[in-house]
Amino acid sequence: MLIIPITLGVSFIVFAILAITPGDPATMILGIGGTQEEIDRINRELGYDQPFLKRYADYLYKAIVKQDLGTSYQFKTTVWSNIRQRLPISFKVTILALSFASAVGIPIGVLSAVKQYSLLDTIPTIMALFLAAIPTFWLGMMLMLLFCLELRWFPATGISSWKSYVMPTIGLGMPYAAQQLRFARSSMLETIRQDYIRTARAKGAPENIVIWKHALKNALLPIITIIGVNFSLILGGAVATETLFSIPGLGSMVVTGIKMKDIPMVMGSIIVLSIICSFVILVVDLLYALIDPRIKAKYTKRRRSAA
């Protein structure tokens, strides 16, 4: 149950950064035309004349006790309604990118481990190294130039149909596909050297059963951890890609929120994101237990002794 301390920690850090950085909300709300009097009045209304810790405590009190994340300064609507609108889009893009990364990365990684030193191994490995080194933003831009602007296969911006998801999915998922490829490869190489793989062969197991059943199930354990970590990174990394492809998701909202000093909006989004990420870590732990009987035994034993 690490969710609570993690979320609290993250919220404090973000709150502090927003407080330290120059600029105040009132100036942003009023624009350049506002007089010093008006600015002071609004800052007082929003509580910005209070010391930092008091502000943070008030914010937490409202968020936790009243379950009120406040009102966005830019949109004048509740933060929660904005998040509810945009989160599903970000979530969809993240899941798509993650699925793409796993569907491409893991099988190719397994294959290159099985065919170690052959072309099937070297080509993907070199490509993976390349992809891992390329910044997501640049890759997204190149993809957009080629497929959206040059070939016009997919729309370049916005979310209109399924086609709009293709480019962000690939652009966002590609580096993670590369990472999972490398992980699956090394995990698999480690696994196929194990004695129980030889035992399986000694029973007369066909090669595809040896690889995809005996070996992969064992090799999957470390890969799942990476998928979980990737989820958080992709959700976070969506900021760049969402901005690039003008996707109305949570990421692009956080970016404008920061620019506009829309503190409630940024805080609310970050808190929701960190809760989701902590939750994913929990799910990964559960998945782990599902695959590895040794870990499952630990869980059930604990439950038994607790009961």
Place this chain on the structure above:
Amino acid sequence: MTETILEVKDLEVQYKTELETVYAVNGISFRLNEGETLGIVGETGAGKTTTALSVLRLLPERVSFIPKGEIYFQGQNLLEMKENELRKIRGEKIAMIFQDPMTSLNPVMTVGEQILEALIFHRAEKAEKAELEKRVDEVLTMVGIAADRKADYPHQFSGGMKQRVVIAMALACEPELLIADEPTTALDVTIQAQVLLMIRNLRDRLKTAMIMITHDLGIVAQTCDNVAVMYAGELIESGTAEDIFCAEKHHPYTEGLFGSIPSLRVYTERLNPIAGLMPDPTERNPGCKFAPRCPKVMAICRSSHPEDAVENTHRIKCHLYSDGITDPRKEEERL
């Protein structure tokens, strides 16, 4: 029943790594008849496991090479067989019990699944799933494990029980040849005897031919019809159990092996191991492999490789017996 089931002819196996070549097996030949048991004894690193794995063609890919030799199983050369033909033999006709039971079971599959799998690979066309399940219960009971434990995972078993599972898996398809690679080395002394007794009983009941690999001469004496003593990738002495345990003349290495067994009658301060180490397997010297450690070493031993001296079933690879094992003259001259 004296039909030959397995014949190995002049087998050589090498492991090649980027840095060096390990000459693990250097021209060994032996023959095993149906229903009989051959014991292969030797120190660690002698090449016993390598020999066993070559028979199943399970040597690690890419690093291992078989530059020379033939392995006939029921008349077919295993070294020329294709992978899919080999698959039909592995598990079904030749099964292997591996050295380390702790690592030879898949940790994420139940033991039942793992035994069932062996049956599915070879019996799926002939039998219903339910029949195969019943067979799993049967073999588990046979090795002394309650059938209702088949849903458990390997980590829930003790070392001895894991080895029993491995044995159950090997015997599931009633193989014609069972290769047991030090089946008891990794086990507790008290369990060793149990497991060994069980293997012997099962072998007698199923009339399986067996290769028993061990470095324990006691085990050999209890289980084997024939014995081969392996040293640095060569069979330096072989023969029937009688030849090895009762004959007068032996290879000095075999004598050393006997000397290293603690005796109940003679009080010894400590074990009596043969002094020195096995030669570096990455080097090939012209002389006898045992010469550097041999208490009876002669000048010729360092320069020329000895041939087998043969008397009936008894073979000794040693210059001491270059005029025949029965001839005592040589011995006297030397003294």
